[in-house]
Amino acid sequence: MAVAAGIAAAQPAxxxxxxxxxxxxGWMRGQAPAGTTALLLDGKPVPLAADGAFLIAFDRDAAPQATLVAQRSGLPDLVQPIAVAPRAWAIQNVNVALRPPGLPDAEFQRIRAGELAQIKAARAQATDAQGWRQAMLKPAAGRISGHFGSQRIYQGQPGAYHSGTDIAGGAGAPILAPADGVVVLAAETPFTLEGHLVILDHGMGLNSAFLHASVLKVKVGDRVVQGQEIARIGSTGRATGPHLHWGLTWQGKRLDPELFL
Structure with a gap:
């Protein structure tokens, strides 16, 4: 009996x-151990579903190692290091101005500040959507014409890295919800850069943004299901032609949509 107890005690947590x-x-889904009261990724809280399921994700510029900690009631914390693989990013040259032409810099900054505030507020909303649990569908038919993570050079002027996936689906083609969600932003008035913009919250801090639409088919507060039409492809905002820019974020971290398909 003592030997059996000793063997049991020697087993790893x-x-x-x-x-x-x-x-x-990229991203990972997981199941928290029984008794978990809180989950932390690099010291920041991770939303935890009632059944213990969760989602974590890694920014485009994530460090090579992350630490996931499960805090458990009456038990020691469970600490799990995660090695995050690096990637090489491409450089793209785009023959379009960094800012919309004809708009004075001060006026652009004033308008842009309001748009960014709307986007930030939308992404901060937490809904009970369950799309984060689903394998995502490609939101539009067509060739992938721009990949996540590449840096764009606008007529010789470096810009921010490409924060999503571009799909050349053709003007007027339908944009579909890649997973269940709640509409938290639907820009009827085109934004300077994004044009007509829709943001879906998929739950647990995960949301999708769909840029440059010609027509919106949803409004704020709508609940949509995977595969439902939410907009049509266009070239509003800063765009070189009709296409869908699909962006994904999790708790402010920018993710590669292609890794969710």
């Missing part, structure tokens, strides 16, 4: 169940 790929711009 259970790991936090994870599936997915730990890579820059």
């Amino acid at each position: 259970p790991l936090i169940a994870l599936r997915g790929k730990a890579i820059q711009g």
